[in-house]
Amino acid sequence: MGISALTDPTRAEEIIETPLEFPDNRLLVELCGEFDRNLSQIEHQLGLQIIRRGNQLALIGDGESRARGAVILQELYERLEAGRSLEPGDIDGAIRLGTLEDKAAPRAGDQLEMFQGGHVEIKTRKKIVEPRTAAQKAYVRSLTSNELCFGIGPAGTGKTYLAVAVAVNLFINGHVDRIILCRPAVEAGERLGFLPGTQEEKVDPYMQPLYDALNDFLPSKQVAKLKEEKKIEIAPLAFMRGRTLANAAVVLDEAQNATTMQMKMFLTRLGDGSRMVVTGDRSQVDLPRGVMSGLMEAEKLLKGVDGIAFNYFTSKDVVRHPLVAKIIDAYDVEYAQG
Template identity: 55%
Template sequence: MRRPGSDRPDRPATGPTPAAVKAPWAAAEDEVPTHVVLAFDDNRLATQLFGHYGRNLALIERKLGVKADSRGNHVTLEGGREGCEQARAVLEHLYEALRKGRDIAQGDVDGAIREVTSQGSLFDFDPAAQRQSFDEIQLRRRPVRARTPAQDAYIRALKRHTLVFGVGPAGTGKTWLAVAYAVHLLERRMVDRIILSRPAVEAGERLGFLPGDMKEKVDPYLRPIYDALNDLMDRAFVERALQSGEIEIAPLAFMRGRTLSNAAVILDEAQNATSMQMKMFLTRLGENSHMIVTGDPSQTDLPGAQVSGLAEAVGLLGGVEGIGVCTFKAEDVVRHELVGRIVAAYEQASAPRNLRIEG
């Protein structure tokens, strides 16, 4: 990257990162319009940074309230001082990721925006120092970095606690990050295997009525976890690990009596576990094991008035030493911004009903 200064073409570059050049009339107050110009050395990476038809810049414009105009390898930012500084920080961070050979998607752009805005006013990001406020999980294929403050707290809890509950709406990355951390532990041989479990409520736990072997019976219920595994690991390795038992599919109905040692154990869709099933599962924890329980208590499929084992466990164990509880909300949705609006609408609609029930 080069720093554009005056109009003189022979002005030497002063550093490897883009710099903001403000118009001489720009004052320090946030309410005064600011003009910022960034230039990037690599035209190919700049094209990737701006996105197809400038969609990454459009997302930055919409989220930060600035105007971003690209021309070649230059981008001009106009707007309030804080918005322009935040947009600059986002672009610098993403360009640094591209320089390291990483691909960026719109989710990464949204994550960078959330990270910058979570730092408060005029976040001073220094990509040369590789300063990171959001934690990440190191994998052989690529690092997995938190995109929201809630995800950051979740990753930190996974590293700190033996048992972690990830509770919240769909699309917040609970399961995906849980699988990523389990893969991290397996790749570094901190555990010998990954065990994946999920209640099969739709089949009434009577898996014998489904055709095929055990893997084929439970596959439909664990498809989201398979998708995460194939995204985070080489597909051929996943297949070999399933054959060798390094990755094991263990339906919740068949977990009773086992001791799960030297393993990363994930229970997904735990809101569909009964109170007895949850107690049974949690007490399977063996030596040198890590357990992650994810679910959305608002989407339980349990029949009648059965109490969700997830909601009960979080209430009982939230303050126990060695156990972490991370709660996600609608604003933490990273799947598609429309999903966040849908979740928020349902939460708002259910709030009055909850108040009437409590009264």
């Protein structure tokens, strides 16, 4: 790697470029992506120009952009050298973080399975999940080093997805004996009794996002078998009453729709050897007017309590379609004014 200066014959100014050399042309092709789409993504987001010359990439732009681009490209290449895949989301994550790898040594309390080798990766049966923003990375660290953790922020920021991934990782590595996923079935209310089917069939539509996340990390046959053995439970929040949840990874999703009493009931289920995660979006409360959100009450009462961590996300952490972040920002501005 080095820096060279060229003279543009059409302009009387100096162009500074940073050339990077990659020894394996096959991996360089993967790094560039089909029709150089990976390079185009990096160029667009960093304000760079990247020119390919044989087994070299030349980065042209200001000093900071070239430095960031060089680090990102080198890290992505090392990822390919290690035999790991490279998806568009990985490119976006590398750009957001500035560097794909977390060079800090694992801290006390970190699950070493997730932090070995200096980078953060959550291994499940079907895929490896990696945080793509600084807030997501801090969230994963928090999930592994606290017995009770809150993830609060808008939709699409990975709050529930990462929580379920960590739960699956803890289960397959023997740190917990079961996984329990639940949400308040607010929309069903008292109408559940009028819906056809068994109790499970009535509430399943409200649990579907949790099934979707779980099926991303475990083969469907294994999910079915573990459900049958009661090692995986997906149920409405109300089903947690009267239980002590020991040696379990427990996730409460859409917690903004839990009442104050429901939230207290849920939090006091925490048993020995368990990890509990509460996720929610304060802007999407579906409770009746005048009913206090249990998530907001818990945030007010429990902030500062030792052993309980609060993690916050913003539209900048949205990892869905880029328009989602813009939609969230537009609504935030409107409600802030109104």
